[in-house]
Each structure stands twice: as structure tokens, then as C-alpha cells.
Amino acid sequence: MQRFIFTVLLFAVPFGLCFAAPLSPAEQAAFKKRLLPQPQKIEFTGNADVVLDSTLTVNIELGVGDSSAAQKVKTLFKQFFGTEPKIVVAKTDGVPAASEAYRISATGKTLTLSAADFAGIRYALYSIRQLAEYNHDSEHLTAYFLPEVKITDAPAMKFRGIHICWFPESRAARIEQAIRLAAYYKMNYAVLECWGTFPSVKHPEIGWEGKKAKIEDIRRLVKTGKELGITLIPQFNLFGHASGSRGGSLKHTPLDRHPELLPLYEPDGWTWCISNPATKTVIADIVLEMYEAFDKPPFFHVGFDEAGAPECRRCLRTDYTQLLKEHLLYFHKLLAQQNCRIMMWHDMLLDTADPRWNGYTVCGNKKTAAILDELPKDIVICDWQYGTGKEKDETWATQRYFKEKEFTVLACPYEDTSGMRSQGRNIVDAKLDGMLCTSWHHLYGQNFYKIFSMGAQVMWHAPPDYPGVWSEVFGRHLRQIGWDIPITDYRDSGWLDWQLPPEPAQ
Numbered sequence: 134m135q136r137f138i139f140t141v142l143l144f145a146v147p148f149g150l151c152f153a154a155p156l157s158p159a160e161q162a163a164f165k166k167r168l169l170p171q172p173q174k175i176e177f178t179g180n181a182d183v184v185l186d187s188t189l190t191v192n193i194e195l196g197v198g199d200s201s202a203a204q205k206v207k208t209l210f211k212q213f214f215g216t217e218p219k220i221v222v223a224k225t226d227g228v229p230a231a232s233e234a235y236r237i238s239a240t241g242k243t244l245t246l247s248a249a250d251f252a253g254i255r256y257a258l259y260s261i262r263q264l265a266e267y268n269h270d271s272e273h274l275t276a277y278f279l280p281e282v283k284i285t286d287a288p289a290m291k292f293r294g295i296h297i298c299w300f301p302e303s304r305a306a307r308i309e310q311a312i313r314l315a316a317y318y319k320m321n322y323a324v325l326e327c328w329g330t331f332p333s334v335k336h337p338e339i340g341w342e343g344k345k346a347k348i349e350d351i352r353r354l355v356k357t358g359k360e361l362g363i364t365l366i367p368q369f370n371l372f373g374h375a376s377g378s379r380g381g382s383l384k385h386t387p388l389d390r391h392p393e394l395l396p397l398y399e400p401d402g403w404t405w406c407i408s409n410p411a412t413k414t415v416i417a418d419i420v421l422e423m424y425e426a427f428d429k430p431p432f433f434h435v436g437f438d439e440a441g442a443p444e445c446r447r448c449l450r451t452d453y454t455q456l457l458k459e460h461l462l463y464f465h466k467l468l469a470q471q472n473c474r475i476m477m478w479h480d481m482l483l484d485t486a487d488p489r490w491n492g493y494t495v496c497g498n499k500k501t502a503a504i505l506d507e508l509p510k511d512i513v514i515c516d517w518q519y520g521t522g523k524e525k526d527e528t529w530a531t532q533r534y535f536k537e538k539e540f541t542v543l544a545c546p547y548e549d550t551s552g553m554r555s556q557g558r559n560i561v562d563a564k565l566d567g568m569l570c571t572s573w574h575h576l577y578g579q580n581f582y583k584i585f586s587m588g589a590q591v592m593w594h595a596p597p598d599y600p601g602v603w604s605e606v607f608g609r610h611l612r613q614i615g616w617d618i619p620i621t622d623y624r625d626s627g628w629l630d631w632q633l634p635p636e637p638a639q
């Protein structure tokens with residue numbers, strides 16, 4: 134009998150731990166709300182604290198061998214939580230099959246992260262950073278902890294990108310904030326478009342003197358992106374947007390100070406003169422400089438949107454369709470020789486007069502649309518549609534059209550969250566290749582928040598019951614990013630430079 138009692142006691146303690154009461158609904162909601170994007174499945178398994186200190190064992194289960202995994206986890210743990218747990222890495226069967234998918238299990242003094250590859254492990258650690266609570270019993274931080282929890286997550290699409298603009302008014306810290314946040318929200322590509330700010334050595338006049346990005350900042354951000362799991366893609370416009378300035382500003386980066394360069398542009402200034410052979414040479418020099426500065430990326434975005442009709446005498450006397458095709462194919466070949474694929478906006482490849490595209494954004498005409506069927510299929514078509522969708526169950530006909538023609542197709546919404554949800558569902562339904570969110574001149578405040586939070590959410594999954602996002606959570610994530618940079622300038626904190634206008638109006 135005595136022996137029986139001893140046996141019961143022996144098993145009672147671990148039994149009690151395994152089936153401890155779950156967290157209260159309020160506690161569960163508070164934890165769950167911190168995650169952005171929300172994971173596919175989260176289950177709170179107990180009410181003990183899993184303290185992220187040196188007594189913790191972190192098991193890394195990988196589907197492939199990775200000799201650097203332990204060091205990378207150690208570095209991230211130190212950065213996120215200031216501690217060095219015991220880390221055990223093992224190549225294991227039964228991990229999530231898909232690249233970037235991950236599982237988390239936190240219980241007692243053990244944290245187990247499972248993924249096919251390190252990209253998934255990195256994402257698991259991002260989720261843990263978002264979820265972690267900290268001590269509330271002293272003035273200073275002493276420890277982070279997790280609830281006992283299981284998380285299962287996987288992206289809804291392979292290409293998850295954000296298009297970021299570097300204007301003369303931009304600061305490197307704000308660009309870095311956006312890149313780091315995109316990575317933290319589990320996006321894997323960032324297109325960086327320099328608006329008159331790329332510091333070309335061969336053609337310095339294409340950027341505003343004194344307002345350009347520093348080449349060392351670009352190189353540093355490309356390297357940082359690789360460490361964070363996000364690939365930076367350069368963009369230079371080969372067709373429209375040749376002014377390197379926003380159309381509404383009526384600025385022209387090169388021509389406002391260099392009228393000697395007029396022959397490179399159509400008289401409207403907005404569109405490159407593609408019948409001038411010198412145009413190709415200048416653009417090619419810049420494209421190759423950018424390709425090198427971005428450390429030979431797998432993609433290069435060539436813009437190509439919203440071009441004006443040819444206006445100069447030389448262009449008007451040519452077969453403009455043939456000229457345009459040769460122009461694009463020249464750069465396609467130039468980059469293909471470097472094993473780099475072209476990405477381009479879609480709008481000039483469809484004819485505005487075609488009734489099939491009523492209700493969608495298209496900017497082309499018969500002459501520009503005629504090149505579509507002669508383009509190589511490895512081009513990535515970035516179909517930008519900024520509206521809500523013209524129908525309740527919108528199927529985004531232009532995006533499906535490009536997919537039917539066997540191109541790689543990315544849906545590109547802006548800041549309409551209904552449109553983002555709808556396009557996210559359509560990407561999955563129509564088996565498109567992913568999403569490239571755009572931010573343009575709205576990389577601040579509520580728009581910044583909507584684009585990044587809803588964009589990330591639909592890239593990972595777009596449940597119809599997703600309750601929305603929370604700006605205070607976004608603020609917390611920006612603060613964590615700020616510690617990583619680290620920011621010191623008042624203007625670089627939060628999502629606005631200033632709380633009050635620096636020079637209040639009279």
C-alpha cells in the first residue's frame with residue numbers, strides 16, 4: 134500500500150503540469166493580439182511561465198542540416214531577450230514540409246522550434262519575440278517569458294513583398310525601419326525604388342546633389358536584409374516616371390539642372406526617348422551599377438508604368454511597338470546574362486480601350502499592349518490594383534489574364550484593406566505567385582500601419598473573420614525595431630517624424 138501511494142505521488146506532479154489549467158480568456162486574448170501576422174493556429178496549453186533565460190533548453194528541429202543554425206539562434210536570442218539558453222540542433226523527420234513554415238512548442242523549461250529550413254526557425258523566433266511577456270516586479274527588466282503554447286504557421290504564398298520608395302526627403306533610418314519591419318512581419322522581398330536618390334558614379338546627374346542615398350547605406354541595408362530573411366530588389370524605371378520625381382511635384386531630377394540631357398527624354402519629360410540610342414546606354418549603366426550595389430539580386434524591377442505617348446519627331450516616325458519591344462528585351466537580356474529576372478508593372482501591357490479591363494487599372498494602348506505576347510515568360514508581372522474590387526466576389530481579371538499567359542504574377546494592392554483581403558484570397562484561388570504591397574509616399578502614420586499589418590496578414594493567410602489590426606501593437610513592434618537599428622534621432626521614432634509641425638503655420 135505504501136508503495137502504491139508513493140507511485141501515485143510520483144506521477145501526480147508531472148501529470149499536474151501537463152494538464153494545468155489554461156490561461157483565462159482575457160489572458161489568452163492579450164497574448165494572441167500581439168502577433169502580427171496572426172498565426173494559423175495558436176493553442177495555450179498551460180498556465181506556467183516558460184522563462185527565456187539561461188536555464189531554458191531550445192531544441193531546433195530542422196529538415197536539413199545547417200551547421201550555422203545554433204550560432205544564428207544564439208545571436209537572435211541574445212538580441213531579442215538578452216540571454217543565452219542551451220541550444221540543441223538536430224536534423225529531424227516530421228518537421229513542417231514547406232519552406233518557411235514553422236511550429237513552436239513551449240512548455241516547462243523547453244522551447245522547441247521545428248521547420249524545414251532556417252527561414253522557418255527565424256520566423257518562429259520573430260513570433261516568440263512578439264508573444265513574449267516580461268517581469269512586472271521591479272523597475273528594470275530582468276526576464277522575458279512565454280505562456281505554455283503551441284503555434285503552427287505557414288505562409289499562404291511564396292512571394293511576399295513590399296515596395297518602398299527612397300525619396301530625396303527620406304532618411305536612411307526610416308528606410309531601414311520599413312525593411313526591418315517587413316522582415317519582422319515575415320515578408321521575404323522588398324523592392325527599393327530610388328526617386329532621384331541613387332548615387333550613380335557614371336551618371337551623377339540622375340540624382341539630386343545633396344539629397345542622394347549613400348552607397349554605403351544601400352550596401353548595409355542589403356546585407357541587413359539578408360540577415361533578417363528579406364531580399365532587397367532594386368528598381369529603376371525604363372519607360373515612364375523618367376523624371377525621377379513624383380508627377381504631382383512637377384520636379385524633374387535631371388532636367389531641372391541639366392538641360393543638356395534633354396535628348397534623353399520625350400518633350401513631356403515624363404517618358405524616356407527610346408528611339409535615342411544614348412538612352413539605352415545611360416539606363417544600362419545605372420541598372421548595372423544598381424545591380425552591383427544590391428549584391429546581384431535574383432530580380433530587378435524595371436518599372437515601365439504610366440508612360441506617356443511618344444511625342445518627339447524621331448519616336449513618332451518609328452514603329453513604336455517594335456521600338457518598345459526592343460527596348461524592353463534589351464534590358465531583359467542584359468539582366469538575364471547576370472541570371473537576374475525582370476519584374477515590371479503591368480499597366481502598359483493592356484489596352485485601355487479593351488472592354489475586358491473596364492473597372493481595372495490599365496494605362497496602355499494598342500501599340501504598347503501589342504508587345505505582351507512577345508515577352509519572355511520569366512518576366513514577373515506586378516499587377517497593381519488599388520481599389521476595393523468592382524464586385525463582391527472579385528476575381529481580378531487582369532491578374533488572372535497574365536497568369537493564363539503563363540507569367541509569374543504578383544498582385545499589388547495599396548492601402549485599401551478590403552482590396553488587400555480580396556486580392557489575397559484571389560492569389561490563393563487563382564494560384565498566382567504572391568503579393569507586392571506598395572507604400573509610395575504614404576510610408577508614415579495610419580497608412581504605413583494599414584499597408585504593413587494587413588499586407589502581412591493576407592500574405593500569411595486571409596481568413597474572412599480576421600478581426601483587424603491594432604495600432605498599439607504596431608507601435609510596440611516599431612519600438613522593438615527601433616532598438617535593433619538603434620534609433621537615436623527623435624524624428625526616427627514612431628510612425629511620424631513630428632508630433633507638431635516643426636514650423637507651425639501662422
Ligand SMILES: [Zn+2]
Pocket residue numbers: 398399405406407408409443444445446447448449
Ligand atoms: Zn523620342
